[in-house]
Amino acid sequence: MPGTATGTTAARPKTTGITVTDLVKTFDTGGAGMTAIDHVNLHVPEGSFFTIVGPSGCGKTTIVRILAGLEKPTSGRIDVAADHAGEVTNSMVFQGDSLFPWLNVWDNAAYGLAMRHAPKPEIRDRVGHFLNKTGLTPFAKAYPHQLSGGMRQRVSIARAFANDPDVFYMDEPFSALDEQNKTILQEELLRIWEESRKTVVFITHSVDEAVTLGDQVLVMTARPGKVKALIDVPFERPRSVLELRREPKYGELVYDIWDSLKEEVQGAQL
Numbered sequence: 001m002p003g004t005a006t007g008t009t010a011a012r013p014k015t016t017g018i019t020v021t022d023l024v025k026t027f028d029t030g031g032a033g034m035t036a037i038d039h040v041n042l043h044v045p046e047g048s049f050f051t052i053v054g055p056s057g058c059g060k061t062t063i064v065r066i067l068a069g070l071e072k073p074t075s076g077r078i079d080v081a082a083d084h085a086g087e088v089t090n091s092m093v094f095q096g097d098s099l100f101p102w103l104n105v106w107d108n109a110a111y112g113l114a115m116r117h118a119p120k121p122e123i124r125d126r127v128g129h130f131l132n133k134t135g136l137t138p139f140a141k142a143y144p145h146q147l148s149g150g151m152r153q154r155v156s157i158a159r160a161f162a163n164d165p166d167v168f169y170m171d172e173p174f175s176a177l178d179e180q181n182k183t184i185l186q187e188e189l190l191r192i193w194e195e196s197r198k199t200v201v202f203i204t205h206s207v208d209e210a211v212t213l214g215d216q217v218l219v220m221t222a223r224p225g226k227v228k229a230l231i232d233v234p235f236e237r238p239r240s241v242l243e244l245r246r247e248p249k250y251g252e253l254v255y256d257i258w259d260s261l262k263e264e265v266q267g268a269q270l
């Protein structure tokens with residue numbers, strides 16, 4: 001399914017947040033297997049905004065696909081806490097255009113709830129709320145081809161939050177946007193997320209974006225992807241994307257993460 005997907009993974013009742021233990025993923029490439037993820041261990045605290053940076057091909061998307069239950073690990077264990085009884089629900093937001101072209105903005109945003117057979121009043125309230133929060137109410141009847149790239153990503157975000165999942169997985173959702181739209185959408189995402197503080201795992205190539213949004217930044221090595229560093233981001237919330245850039249500590253953190261990432265990016269290009 002394109003776009004903001006909803007999914008489920010088996011729940012283990014005593015977990016909080018997300019715990020990944022000794023995760024390995026080897027893809028079958030015809031001959032020798034190709035190891036994409038190599039014994040990754042990490043814990044995403046419940047309700048935190050967890051960002052992952054790493055060089056191209058280091059396995060970021062693979063980790064998120066495994067967490068979301070879209071890909072099976074070769075070995076290792078994933079524990080994801082559920083708020084809803086029974087199973088863990090998640091919403092995914094991907095890079096680029098990810099909407100159903102034949103559905104208007106309202107129906108795209110309502111899609112996950114409709115698939116879950118949510119009661120009509122709940123759909124009306126939640127979709128109305130998140131279209132309002134993303135400034136899309138006047139465009140509720142518009143179709144994706146009538147929207148700008150930034151507006152389409154807003155619809156994806158509205159859909160993800162309307163679903164009310166336990167966990168959000170976001171895979172470079174803003175990377176196709178220009179700098180101005182990216183800044184505005186980062187600000188909007190923070191504002192919306194701060195209402196609910198559900199766990200978010202957010203992949204990005206941008207160190208600035210990881211520091212701006214995250215409570216923690218996980219730096220991965222070049223492939224096979226391992227954990228290189230886990231960096232706490234100390235800025236208080238609510239955060240302002242622009243104000244943060246004036247903080248001397250912001251520049252220091254971005255520098256430190258780049259320093260850690262530099263040799264991995266160079267290694268990935270060899």
Ligand SMILES: Nc1ncnc2c1ncn2[C@@H]1O[C@H](COP(=O)(O)OP(=O)(O)OP(=O)(O)O)[C@@H](O)[C@H]1O
Nearest residue numbers: 027028029036055056057058059060061062063223
């Ligand atoms: N289905 C697959 N079959 C074979 N190899 C795969 C498959 N999916 C991913 N890979 C390989 O696994 C490695 C990790 O891919 P992945 O997409 O997770 O990296 P990434 O860090 O998200 O990359 P990028 O930042 O460029 O999006 C890459 O070398 C990729 O080619």
